[in-house]
Amino acid sequence: MVGGSKLCWVSMAAKPIRRGELGLIAHLRRQPQRGFAQLTLGIGDDCAILKPPANSEIVVTTDFSLEGRHFLRHTHPARAVGHRCLARGLSDLAAMGARPLAAFLSLALPEALAATRAGQRWVDEFLAGLLTLASQHGVPLAGGDTAGSPSNHVLADITLLGSTPTGRALRRSGACPNDVVYVTGALGGAAAELAQVLRRRRPAPLRDAERHPHLLPQARLAVGQALLRRGLATACIDLSDGLSTDLRHLCAESHVDAVLEAARLPQHPLLARLPHKAAWPLLLHGGEDYELLFTAPPTVRVPRRICGVAVTRIGHIVRRRRGQSEPQVLLQQADGSTAELRAGGWQHLTTDH
Amino acid sequence: MVGGSKLCWVSMAAKPIRRGELGLIAHLRRQPQRGFAQLTLGIGDDCAILKPPANSEIVVTTDFSLEGRHFLRHTHPARAVGHRCLARGLSDLAAMGARPLAAFLSLALPEALAATRAGQRWVDEFLAGLLTLASQHGVPLAGGDTAGSPSNHVLADITLLGSTPTGRALRRSGACPNDVVYVTGALGGAAAELAQVLRRRRPAPLRDAERHPHLLPQARLAVGQALLRRGLATACIDLSDGLSTDLRHLCAESHVDAVLEAARLPQHPLLARLPHKAAWPLLLHGGEDYELLFTAPPTVRVPRRICGVAVTRIGHIVRRRRGQSEPQVLLQQADGSTAELRAGGWQHLTTDH
Numbered sequence: 001m002v003g004g005s006k007l008c009w010v011s012m013a014a015k016p017i018r019r020g021e022l023g024l025i026a027h028l029r030r031q032p033q034r035g036f037a038q039l040t041l042g043i044g045d046d047c048a049i050l051k052p053p054a055n056s057e058i059v060v061t062t063d064f065s066l067e068g069r070h071f072l073r074h075t076h077p078a079r080a081v082g083h084r085c086l087a088r089g090l091s092d093l094a095a096m097g098a099r100p101l102a103a104f105l106s107l108a109l110p111e112a113l114a115a116t117r118a119g120q121r122w123v124d125e126f127l128a129g130l131l132t133l134a135s136q137h138g139v140p141l142a143g144g145d146t147a148g149s150p151s152n153h154v155l156a157d158i159t160l161l162g163s164t165p166t167g168r169a170l171r172r173s174g175a176c177p178n179d180v181v182y183v184t185g186a187l188g189g190a191a192a193e194l195a196q197v198l199r200r201r202r203p204a205p206l207r208d209a210e211r212h213p214h215l216l217p218q219a220r221l222a223v224g225q226a227l228l229r230r231g232l233a234t235a236c237i238d239l240s241d242g243l244s245t246d247l248r249h250l251c252a253e254s255h256v257d258a259v260l261e262a263a264r265l266p267q268h269p270l271l272a273r274l275p276h277k278a279a280w281p282l283l284l285h286g287g288e289d290y291e292l293l294f295t296a297p298p299t300v301r302v303p304r305r306i307c308g309v310a311v312t313r314i315g316h317i318v319r320r321r322r323g324q325s326e327p328q329v330l331l332q333q334a335d336g337s338t339a340e341l342r343a344g345g346w347q348h349l350t351t352d353h
Numbered sequence: 354m355v356g357g358s359k360l361c362w363v364s365m366a367a368k369p370i371r372r373g374e375l376g377l378i379a380h381l382r383r384q385p386q387r388g389f390a391q392l393t394l395g396i397g398d399d400c401a402i403l404k405p406p407a408n409s410e411i412v413v414t415t416d417f418s419l420e421g422r423h424f425l426r427h428t429h430p431a432r433a434v435g436h437r438c439l440a441r442g443l444s445d446l447a448a449m450g451a452r453p454l455a456a457f458l459s460l461a462l463p464e465a466l467a468a469t470r471a472g473q474r475w476v477d478e479f480l481a482g483l484l485t486l487a488s489q490h491g492v493p494l495a496g497g498d499t500a501g502s503p504s505n506h507v508l509a510d511i512t513l514l515g516s517t518p519t520g521r522a523l524r525r526s527g528a529c530p531n532d533v534v535y536v537t538g539a540l541g542g543a544a545a546e547l548a549q550v551l552r553r554r555r556p557a558p559l560r561d562a563e564r565h566p567h568l569l570p571q572a573r574l575a576v577g578q579a580l581l582r583r584g585l586a587t588a589c590i591d592l593s594d595g596l597s598t599d600l601r602h603l604c605a606e607s608h609v610d611a612v613l614e615a616a617r618l619p620q621h622p623l624l625a626r627l628p629h630k631a632a633w634p635l636l637l638h639g640g641e642d643y644e645l646l647f648t649a650p651p652t653v654r655v656p657r658r659i660c661g662v663a664v665t666r667i668g669h670i671v672r673r674r675r676g677q678s679e680p681q682v683l684l685q686q687a688d689g690s691t692a693e694l695r696a697g698g699w700q701h702l703t704t705d706h
Binding site for chain 1: 393394397398399400401402403404405410411412413414415416417419420421422423444445446448449451455457458459461495496497498500501502503504505506508510512514515517519522524525526589590591606
């Protein structure tokens, strides 16, 4: 692991192995590398070789998961860190309506972590979290890189490749005035759970995924694929930076403005216990819910559930104000009054807004 | 940059911008994003969209470039760090005989770097080095991720996608007994220059690339593509970990052994000034030369130059010893005596072997 080596059975097995590496290799070897039609050649060469479906385009995304920025080792269970590492990339594929092809993991471990039994367990759990989610979505881990971390931080970077039928990928840029704005699932849950997690001194045991919107987010791949297949959406983005920021992104790329209806926003159950003043910022600005935000023409009938996931109408698109280059999002209250909703500026490890 | 955001004009421009980000955006905006037939959609959405050539497979590689592991800020010029970051990935594509499709950069900068004018210059120079090399090879920077570094280290991870005609990619696994072993260029130069670089207190000015085998390595893309097109090579690998280690990798994947002829090994001019005892380990074990090591049947006529690059015959492949699972590489001296050549175990920032 010192210096760095490609994820490669032979090269890693041929060198003196530290505990951290052993766990890494053992985990990856247990993973089935065959049985993926799209994977011509997996780990063990200079590159992996993928065979994309005919008449398709390739979509690509990369996402850091850096200790101290995206997670803390003393509050986040290792399994959740591995799950979240992959989920971030899967959610980007979902927002394009793509089917996953393969994942690539670059992973740098601190010397101290690789040298202890507890550290090895941490790496094993991290990989188990990542590979369990990969397996649920039929995504092979096809390669990557390993290195010793230059500090005491675990550093991961995930690359996801997916495919969409040529010319059909969902984009941020297709929303038109009068389109209706929809969101999947519920909002603010991840930020609410993060606040709980940061109050802990050690990681708490994981329960069902539904109870962990922050620790075990679910990428909406099936919904995104259904939106593409049925031709429902004019534009789509995943909610990683929070509703107020990501709707602005969509409006910016589509050169439109938007109006959100406050009373329609679907609130995550974790917000129910909080006073209104505490819940509202999480709902509007809380990041990392990894739900899909999309637009559809008013003439299109969008079901209330897609692939088992609730879909809620939360607003509509309006023409960009004349002469303005920056998008504007208005928040409309039940009494009809409106005010500008500014981007909340989500930061991963804080919940101050 | 705090927290993290996709490389996205709109999202980055909409937030308060720090110096480091400004440089990043300015540089990336100056880069032409149009004019690449394979790039349907570049930076600015949840994913980039690529259209690979018909009847092709996709090859993928990821490579960390971590400060303190792969480079030092006080000895390596920023431009060289950016160049090397991309060159590592391009060399992996070369070893498959692939044509580059696109690059994706995940980049985490320390707060202190993003906050100063000198830091901004460093980032500008880093990106200039990366983008100049990308432009030389017609590779668009199609996306990536940015984050604040959790320590005082610059952290980069590069993903390269390339394409090869279906079923034609060069692999490590095709070498057969009696095949001849060839290498491009010269060996040991990168390790020799690294030793010079590490003795410095500050980065020295860069001259022509030929004088900088460590700081400005040249990925052998044209040679790799020619080997594939002309059907010359049975197996291929790039020399990133050093001759002794990488030839073992090739032998392991091909289930063969190999014999190297000491007198034939092409020595880089930088080794000429060193005593034999100092030069020899660099030649055999020095990493990061990024030359191609390949095998061809003895009946195939391999030119002495391919695409202007010297190609030298340095040994041959032999049958794996009976009952042995690990590959063996023998080094044969001019007098006919042989000894086993063990893998040297290259580490990026040391030259001790």
